[in-house]
Amino acid sequence: MGKVLVLNASYEPLNITSWRRAIVLVIKGKAEGVEHNGKYIYANLPMPSVIRLRYYVRVPYKEIPLTRRNIFYRDAQTCQYCHYTGDALTLDHVHPRSRGGGDSWENLVTACVRCNVKKGNRTPKEANMPLGKIPRKPHSSLYFEVSKHLKRGIHPEWQKYVIGI
Numbered sequence: 001m002g003k004v005l006v007l008n009a010s011y012e013p014l015n016i017t018s019w020r021r022a023i024v025l026v027i028k029g030k031a032e033g034v035e036h037n038g039k040y041i042y043a044n045l046p047m048p049s050v051i052r053l054r055y056y057v058r059v060p061y062k063e064i065p066l067t068r069r070n071i072f073y074r075d076a077q078t079c080q081y082c083h084y085t086g087d088a089l090t091l092d093h094v095h096p097r098s099r100g101g102g103d104s105w106e107n108l109v110t111a112c113v114r115c116n117v118k119k120g121n122r123t124p125k126e127a128n129m130p131l132g133k134i135p136r137k138p139h140s141s142l143y144f145e146v147s148k149h150l151k152r153g154i155h156p157e158w159q160k161y162v163i164g165i
């Protein structure tokens with residue numbers, strides 16, 4: 001049994017919850033099923049994959065920790081210079097640390113060992129190694145979580161509720 005994407009009354013994604021909790025919300029009338037995965041809990045109760053709350057909830061912004069693991073996730077475990085995927089991945093400072101480049105979502109990218117060494121203390125422009133895409137801070141921790149599921153091919157039906165991933 002999988003996870004369930006919870007939408008706010010406004011259809012914005014709110015969080016990811018267990019199917020048990022989702023079912024309780026539906027049975028209590030606090031949420032409605034929006035997408036189903038074809039399975040049933042009872043004959044008349046389909047297993048939801050996406051539910052929507054009947055009331056609007058305000059959510060505080062949650063910061064996503066800037067960690068090596070999270071940068072790798074954002075970049076889909078792929079070298080941002082040569083598209084290598086594998087185990088030999090490192091973090092590269094786009095603007096070199098030795099020249100004042102800091103640790104930030106915008107200045108850290110996933111790079112393979114070869115590209116990291118080749119680039120050295122140069123900017124992508126100086127090294128003639130353009131980035132595949134501009135590194136950005138992920139939208140929100142929820143979008144980040146959802147994109148992890150989508151990248152692993154789980155819950156493709158969530159895609160249409162998280163535009164921009």
Ligand SMILES: [Zn+2]
Nearest residue numbers: 079082112115
């Ligand atoms: Zn590379």
